[in-house]
Amino acid sequence: MPLSATMVGALLGLGTQMYSNALRKLPYMRHPWEHVVGMGLGAVFANQLVKWDVKLKEDLEVMLDKARAANERRYFGTVFELKVFFLSFRFFFMV
Structure with missing residues (x-):
């Protein structure tokens, strides 16, 4: 992947200068x-773009995991706690 990104960036820089x-x-x-210089800057730009894309995907996975955990705590954890609370509440008044 880095070799292809480097080549694409170098061709982009060369093409920009020729254009x-x-x-x-x-x-x-x-x-x-x-x-x-154009080829070097293009290669650096393309490689940084690939690194940024990988980091973006990793950060997205972390954010989605946090959101899933928050949703599970919010919906599934609360329902279970309410059921336990009401069952213990009913049991308290039955005795």
Whole structure:
């Protein structure tokens, strides 16, 4: 995955620089160092995007687990506690 993200980012950076030169009607490879910088920045951007996506999925799983636990405490835990309370309440008055 990192290799493909690096290649996609490098191609994105190269394509952006070549498109910029084409819009200005300049030779495609006018300043080769700009293409290298564009490829490097594109590769860094794509790799950071992949890392961010993985972290986002992990954080989402943590949030969903917390929400599930809160819902279980809110609905299932409360119902059980109320049943126990009412049963003990009824038993108290029966004696």
